[in-house]
Amino acid sequence: MNVTIKDIAKEANVSYSTVSKALNNSPLVKEGTKQKILKVANQMGYRPNLAAKQLVNKKTEVVGLIWPTIDRIVLATLVTNISKAFEATRYSMILSVDPIDIAKETFKKFQVDGMIVFAESGHIIPEDDIPLVAYGVEKKGNASYPIIDANHGQAMKQAVQYLYDLGHRQIAYVGHIDTADTLQLEKSEGYQKGMETLELSPVCMDTNGLDWVDGYTAIDGLASLSTQPTAIIGGSYDISAGILRALQERNIRVPEDISLISYDNIPKMETMEVPMTCIGVPVEVLAEEIVQAVIHRIESDQPSQSLILQPLLVERQSTAALK
Amino acid sequence: MNVTIKDIAKEANVSYSTVSKALNNSPLVKEGTKQKILKVANQMGYRPNLAAKQLVNKKTEVVGLIWPTIDRIVLATLVTNISKAFEATRYSMILSVDPIDIAKETFKKFQVDGMIVFAESGHIIPEDDIPLVAYGVEKKGNASYPIIDANHGQAMKQAVQYLYDLGHRQIAYVGHIDTADTLQLEKSEGYQKGMETLELSPVCMDTNGLDWVDGYTAIDGLASLSTQPTAIIGGSYDISAGILRALQERNIRVPEDISLISYDNIPKMETMEVPMTCIGVPVEVLAEEIVQAVIHRIESDQPSQSLILQPLLVERQSTAALK
DNA sequence: TTGTACGCGTTATCAA
DNA sequence: TTGATAACGCGTACAA
Numbered sequence: 001m002n003v004t005i006k007d008i009a010k011e012a013n014v015s016y017s018t019v020s021k022a023l024n025n026s027p028l029v030k031e032g033t034k035q036k037i038l039k040v041a042n043q044m045g046y047r048p049n050l051a052a053k054q055l056v057n058k059k060t061e062v063v064g065l066i067w068p069t070i071d072r073i074v075l076a077t078l079v080t081n082i083s084k085a086f087e088a089t090r091y092s093m094i095l096s097v098d099p100i101d102i103a104k105e106t107f108k109k110f111q112v113d114g115m116i117v118f119a120e121s122g123h124i125i126p127e128d129d130i131p132l133v134a135y136g137v138e139k140k141g142n143a144s145y146p147i148i149d150a151n152h153g154q155a156m157k158q159a160v161q162y163l164y165d166l167g168h169r170q171i172a173y174v175g176h177i178d179t180a181d182t183l184q185l186e187k188s189e190g191y192q193k194g195m196e197t198l199e200l201s202p203v204c205m206d207t208n209g210l211d212w213v214d215g216y217t218a219i220d221g222l223a224s225l226s227t228q229p230t231a232i233i234g235g236s237y238d239i240s241a242g243i244l245r246a247l248q249e250r251n252i253r254v255p256e257d258i259s260l261i262s263y264d265n266i267p268k269m270e271t272m273e274v275p276m277t278c279i280g281v282p283v284e285v286l287a288e289e290i291v292q293a294v295i296h297r298i299e300s301d302q303p304s305q306s307l308i309l310q311p312l313l314v315e316r317q318s319t320a321a322l323k
Numbered sequence: 324m325n326v327t328i329k330d331i332a333k334e335a336n337v338s339y340s341t342v343s344k345a346l347n348n349s350p351l352v353k354e355g356t357k358q359k360i361l362k363v364a365n366q367m368g369y370r371p372n373l374a375a376k377q378l379v380n381k382k383t384e385v386v387g388l389i390w391p392t393i394d395r396i397v398l399a400t401l402v403t404n405i406s407k408a409f410e411a412t413r414y415s416m417i418l419s420v421d422p423i424d425i426a427k428e429t430f431k432k433f434q435v436d437g438m439i440v441f442a443e444s445g446h447i448i449p450e451d452d453i454p455l456v457a458y459g460v461e462k463k464g465n466a467s468y469p470i471i472d473a474n475h476g477q478a479m480k481q482a483v484q485y486l487y488d489l490g491h492r493q494i495a496y497v498g499h500i501d502t503a504d505t506l507q508l509e510k511s512e513g514y515q516k517g518m519e520t521l522e523l524s525p526v527c528m529d530t531n532g533l534d535w536v537d538g539y540t541a542i543d544g545l546a547s548l549s550t551q552p553t554a555i556i557g558g559s560y561d562i563s564a565g566i567l568r569a570l571q572e573r574n575i576r577v578p579e580d581i582s583l584i585s586y587d588n589i590p591k592m593e594t595m596e597v598p599m600t601c602i603g604v605p606v607e608v609l610a611e612e613i614v615q616a617v618i619h620r621i622e623s624d625q626p627s628q629s630l631i632l633q634p635l636l637v638e639r640q641s642t643a644a645l646k
Numbered sequence: 647t648t649g650t651a652c653g654c655g656t657t658a659t660c661a662a
Numbered sequence: 663t664t665g666a667t668a669a670c671g672c673g674t675a676c677a678a
Contacts, residue, residue, distance in 0.1 A: 017673080338666075339665090
């Protein structure tokens with residue numbers, strides 16, 4: 001049997017409503033008694049009963065995160081960061097790896113206050129009464145919920161400009177190009193626009209996938225290019241890791257022979273064999289924005305805005321000025 | 324505002340206690356009224372309030388799964404399968420990716436009925452009042468909770484025997500050998516014992532890691548072996564995928580030139596470039612056993628037993644009899 | 647400043 | 663077979 005506020009009341013010789021007030025830090029109770037009650041509660045190992053609270057408040061202070069594509073590991077870092085970001089709030093987060101519909105049912109059962117959804121690009125989620133925020137979904141038509149996403153195109157343009165400023169003119173993009181995945185398309189298009197703006201001719205190497213091995217094997221095509229690039233932009237962490245390895249095996253030094261910059265701004269970039277210069281919305285920022293967005297949506301009546309976050313370039317040792 | 328049993332009672336002209344009975348399919352209510360009530364409830368879109376139920380029952384019918392090492396993707400398949408396995412029960416599952424201690428706190432707050440923990444090998448989890456089942460943790464001393472695990476050593480012996488029966492005598496093991504990870508050690512030791520039993524001399528190739536690339540690069544050492552293996556046992560899915568690719572790039576055909584069998588019994592093995600013969604506890608079985616174990620622990624007073632599950636060999640096209 | 651009493655939505659016990 | 667009522671643990675208006 002768990003200890004309740006009544007038990008505490010008995011122990012502290014006060015009524016249980018006073019205990020309730022004290023525990024909720026109400027100004028309606030004298031500081032002295034408050035302290036005494038808090039102390040007793042602590043000693044007895046009191047834990048509030050969420051169910052009872054919820055029954056009264058009609059609030060759970062829980063947000064559900066729906067992550068149906070658990071096998072796409074890229075998002076794991078983001079999930080971890082979102083989870084951390086919630087620690088600073090009064091909300092807790094629970095996770096479901098079920099398909100969206102099933103997960104929504106489960107979360108409704110739990111009466112979560114809000115939901116975050118990671119969905120495939122272009123996919124619209126039917127929204128019902130529970131506040132919902134989506135991450136990385138293309139805004140087709142008018143979704144009724146806010147969408148948080150990174151500005152992938154802008155990131156690519158910025159990467160091109162950065163390399164340009166270092167003196168590079170032969171800049172290749174290695175990523176998944178021939179795909180229906182709008183996220184990937186935004187990246188390759190951003191790269192191309194960036195190149196055109198600077199009057200450079202784009203060189204794309206298609207990885208035909210998003211895994212390490214795809215970046216690794218794409219470099220096989222390097223030799224057959226008519227002009228050798230002095231800098232490469234990798235489309236994602238995994239791809240860039242594969243690229244880096246492939247270059248090293250060919251004794252092409254990074255950054256002395258080729259500069260390499262990667263999309264995705266995550267801590268792992270720091271600890272690669274060659275610490276990687278990268279571009280993208282820092283994953284902590286992304287997490288924080290997503291968390292703030294759901295909370296805002298839950299607590300405010302004003303409609304929440306969709307949000308496109310701007311990328312940040314972090315310079316490390318994989319890029320250098322052209323000699 | 325959600326519809327409650329009282330609303331239904333009013334609508335159906337019965338008392339709300341009758342509604343409660345009807346909804347719980349109690350035999351204490353006439354079939355006719357039961358049907359009527361069910362129909363009304365359905366029409367009104369009734370959803371039971373979990374919090375209220377929980378307040379009375381002291382049960383949430385929720386199990387929490389703690390998965391702190393979210394970045395080790397191997398477990399993703401298992402998580403998905405466990406989630407599916409729960410669908411057939413009256414329990415729901417929620418997930419936390421926080422460190423064990425924090426996750427336990429969160430789950431206690433939710434008053435989950437039980438927990439499943441994926442922990443690092445050799446790590447003992449302090450258990451408190453709430454039923455707990457661990458997966459894949461070495462039983463050091465006497466943990467107070469049951470541990471479900473696969474018999475990795477046995478799996479390796481079985482793999483060796485299988486290849487032996489196909490006529491192979493030069494059987495190499497490619498996996499992470501020089502490590503403190505007891506899971507990996509059990510595998511390599513199982514292999515060695517299996518070889519010794521058949522009076523064959525073991526040949527180990529250390530991958531120094533568990534990723535795709537580790538299997539891929541380990542094959543670099545193949546040429547320098549004094550005797551070429553006719554069969555290889557890969558230590559995990561990722562490793563074997565790397566091995567397969569490396570072999571193909573060297574124009575070594577699987578299974579014509581070398582037979583390849585992999586540890587890990589997961590559906591993905593089926594869809595590899597060469598459908599992979601594999602050994603291990605089928606992930607669906609593992610999931611089912613884990614789910615049954617928690618539920619048993621929750622619902623029965625008898626102490627639950629730890630469980631070592633036996634592997635199953637699935638023959639596909641990556642292995643063949645020695646010509 | 648503290649205590650009393652009620653209600654949240656449900657189950658369970660007992661009386662009708 | 664049905665209905666009234668207490669209880670679960672907590673928050674809160676209202677009374678003391």
